Amino acid sequence: MNNNKRFYNIFWRWHFYAGLFIAPLLITLTLSGIGYLFYTNVENQMYxxxxxxxxxxxxxxxxxxxxxxxxxxxxxxxxxxxxxxxxxxxxxxxxxxxxxxxxxxxxxxxxxxxxxxxxxxTFSNVMRSIHSSLFIGGTVVNYLVELAACWAIFLLISGVYMSLKGKVFKRHKGTLNKRQRHKKLHSITGTIIAVPMIILIFTGLPWSALMGNFIHSVAQSHPSIGIPELQLVPPTSDINEIPWATRKNQTPKSEDPHAHHKRIPITIDKDKMISIQKLMKEVDESQISEPYSIIFPMSEGDVYTVSKGSNTGVTGLDVSPYEEVTSYFDQYSGNFISKVGYEEYGILGKWFTWGIPLHEGHLFGWPNKIINLLVCLAFLAVIFWGFKTWLDRKVKHQISAPPKTPVGKSFVGFIILLITLGIIMPLFGLSLVVIALIELTIYVLKKAKSRNINELL
Incomplete structure (x- = not known):
């Protein structure tokens, strides 16, 4: 077997097993993504x-x-x-x-x-919960969803490689059999949607458990490429309406002349606070137009946060990325304190301010929704045709996996690809370490078993 054939078989075997294990999860994520894509249209009718x-x-x-x-x-x-x-x-x-x-x-x-x-x-929250955490929640599930997204990128890259190497775009003489037709449909469709699908996946990763926090850390640690330098604290509440780029910023503090600046959680004397009617007047005078959200202070030192975001997840609230702004108002006087707007974001913050609404399907109206829908439907078709291709060649009572390729020079390029993807997607890299440990354990056990058999003989 020549090196090209070995290299192809390596990709084929890993592509097969990755697809077999994560296909059910990818189907769930894609269907819930389609549901979330049209949540505003559905909710306008339902509610x-x-x-x-x-x-x-x-x-x-x-x-x-x-x-x-x-x-x-x-x-x-x-x-x-x-x-x-x-x-x-x-x-x-x-x-x-x-x-x-x-x-x-x-x-x-x-x-x-x-x-x-x-x-x-609500429809939007149910779809979001399924899409991000399979409606179960918890760190493990969030990591599982992120891991499926990472392996989907590997599937797309390996699929494109095999399609090009396998010459599926080349015209065949004669009539294709059922397996060949399914393989051709699987390969061609997967190759066509590879780039838009990878873009969709990467624009969704800022919300993920591991990579999302990593992206936030980079954005905050390097203000020139991320967002303005502000003192950081871990998020204390789930504030969906605040833009992604400022979601983890520490808010300024209100100056209460009657308080001693102690941080007492959710214990506020509302009689001292400015009325919402007056606050909204201050908001109007600050030239913040509708739609916007007002997030209440959680303690006597907190402020009112008034924000406009391009990725709120609330029907009727999303705005253009250029209009994103997070403003802070004193809870006692209503005075404007400070604001962080789109123009102050670094390149990373701006990228995801555009990327997230692109992922959600409302960056440029109906065309965005239709494009995302077509890509998702094509991805489901790719999974279906891949499954059919496997069934067409599957032997009864056998998994019929692609042949195992002996370790050799052909593995070097493949390992370089895996390491590169592992660096870009840390959770993918960790899963590779786990796979390597499992493979090593199996190898050691087989060696020990073989040694014991030889000793008995």
Whole structure:
């Protein structure tokens, strides 16, 4: 067997096993991704009465009275965020109880309560939960999802290599049999969507467990390529409405003339705080237009955070990357303190400010959704045709894996590729270490077994 054939077989064997093990997870992630792609369209229909409806009460009240009414009506829950949406959308309160459970409460133009919904059961949050953590959650599951994304990139790269080496684009004489047809469809479609699919995967990795935190660390440690240098603390709450680039920034502190600046979690004297009505006036004077979100302070030293983001995950809230801004207002006086805008991001922050809405399918409207949908459907077809190709050659009661290739010079290029991908995607690299340890253990056990047999003979 020549070196080219050995090299091809190495890719084929790893491509086969990787696809076999992660295909179910990739199907789940792709289907949930398609669901999330159209969450705004679905939610506009599903929650039409909450998003656009009105109550029969004609009396207009202040938004502060609306907050009080909501907290009285939903006992045990406090308003922690206000989302002021654009166009015909109603304003939304996010209400949280002591256990962290959340409700979304909607108010109409008169600031009267229309109704509420459980945050976890909304269509967008269900799709997001499945897509990011298989609806189970936890560190292990998050790592598993990220690992599947990393191996999908290997599948695409190895698939393109085999397609080009296998000359699938070359016209064949005669009629193709069933296996050849499935293989050709699998190879050609996979090659065509390889680049857009890799872009989709990489633009989703900023939200991942390991690589996402690594990207944040790089962005924060190197302000010239990341985001403005601010003192950092780990995130203390799940604030979806804050832009990706400033999500882990430490917010400035409010100056309470009556306080001694102690950090007492979620113990705020609301009588000392500026009213939301006055705060919104300050927001308007700061030329922050709708839509925007107001995140409440969590302690007596915190501030109001008012933000516009291109990747909020909230129907009616996303804006153009150029409009992204995170502003801070004193919770007692309402005075504007500081802001971080898109123009202040480094190249890395700007890249992902564009990349994430591209991944979510709303960067440039309907064409973005259609392109993402077509790529996802083609990817599902690639998985299907790959599975059919395997079944066409599979022998009954056997896995029918590609032949194992002896270690030789042909492995050098393959190992270089794996190391390169392992450096770019650390979790992929860790999985390779695990595979190497398993292979080494199997090799040692086989050697020991062979030695014992020889000794008995």
């Amino acid at each position: 039409d009465d909450l998003f656009f409806g009105e109550t029969t009460i004609n009396e207009s009240i202040s938004i502060d009275d609306a907050i009080k009414n909501a907290e009285d009506q939903y006992h045990g829950f406090n308003v922690t965020k206000i989302i002021v949406l654009k166009e015909d959308y109603n304003t939304r309160f996010t209400m949280t109880d002591a256990t962290g459970e959340q409700k979304y409460v909607f108010i109409d133009n008169n600031n009267q309560i229309i109704g509420s919904q459980n945050a976890e059961s």
